[in-house]
Amino acid sequence: MTDQSPLGRKLSAFVALSDAELAVLAGLHQRRRVFVAGRDLVHQGQSKQAAYILASGWVCSYKIQPDGSRQIVDFQIPGDFLGLRSVLLRTSDHSFEPIVDIEAAEVLASDLLKAFADTPRLATAIFWAASRDEAMVVEHLVGVGRRDSDARMAHFLLELGSRLALVGIGSKDGYDCPLTQYHLADALGLSAVHVNRVLRQLRERGLVTFRDGHVSFDDRDRLAELAEFDSTYLDHEGPLLK
């Protein structure tokens, strides 16, 4: 049995899942629905006990500050959980907005906790995925706190490329990307004007081109050098648990 879901593909990078474990994972995908772009799935402060597994499309997770400004915490791509942390913490500490129309499977807290109890190796794999998500948030904190805007953007575009590659989307040369300059601005702590200027500079230096919904790595090695991008925090080495 092979689970062709993006999540199954991602978790297999960490744990060689058995047929029984893959069956439980497939079971978590049953309540699948379409959500339209721009309407939040989960609101900050909401305490409904469900998470979602993103099957297709892009989502952003964000927090709105009292002054109305928005900090995007991360983007979710196919195979990512939405609100996994909210299930465990009982209240969502942020909101999720589909950037395009998406397909996602709702996972009830009770089903998730049962899956953890019944299939500990699957739980460990999901824990790994959550740890990887946290490592990305740490990188975003370091980026906003300490990287200049060129390096911050370069790091961000490379990270997305690596994440997409793990679930079989895009190629070494680039990937389709529905993000606007406003998304990039709110994620990187820059203004939209600044985002535009940084992207133009990176393009003119022959490093990366983000245009018409597509990111092309013109010179991946030099881009990685600029960003000091070290992908070990994404951990794609092959299963730790055989």
Next chain:
Amino acid sequence: MTDQSPLGRKLSAFVALSDAELAVLAGLHQRRRVFVAGRDLVHQGQSKQAAYILASGWVCSYKIQPDGSRQIVDFQIPGDFLGLRSVLLRTSDHSFEPIVDIEAAEVLASDLLKAFADTPRLATAIFWAASRDEAMVVEHLVGVGRRDSDARMAHFLLELGSRLALVGIGSKDGYDCPLTQYHLADALGLSAVHVNRVLRQLRERGLVTFRDGHVSFDDRDRLAELAEFDSTYLDHEGPLLK
């Protein structure tokens, strides 16, 4: 059987652990050692497969940027894991430095993975704690990205107070705190001079006093109002899993 370790106390806020689960948790505390202040436990990029449970003292986790600047990601207090993510991701994405002399128990990756497999409820509780850690990193990202320096400092001092209270340290009125202005600066993305000024302003406004290694909440309500501090992301409501 009661587990009086700070970690046992913290996890019990989420899962009512059985005697068998508490015994496994106590087993993870066996390899206990003292580490002296200022010498890193785990280096960025190190791939030794062990985590630590902090039993006493304070630690900071940080990343050094190529230009030598340091971003402190978080501080660890008794009951916190150090490097749990590193075990799952196989390489540490950051470094840990004891701020004072500490006592910590080394947990081998194999022991941890075995505990996850044998006691899924304990695993879920540890997953909860890791989710809570991630929620804090998200708050730090939002702080550095979007909060002004007064609100950022106020939020940080309130968060620490809540975390310490959960493991039985400090009181509603304040807590002992070994952090220097340099720690605060590197955590909050401010200069040490700026930290000094912010702390003086908060003190002069009658909100909080941080002096001689002690934080006193002079007016906790107004401080929380300034920080827009909403502690739900710390989730201290009592066990979800009975």
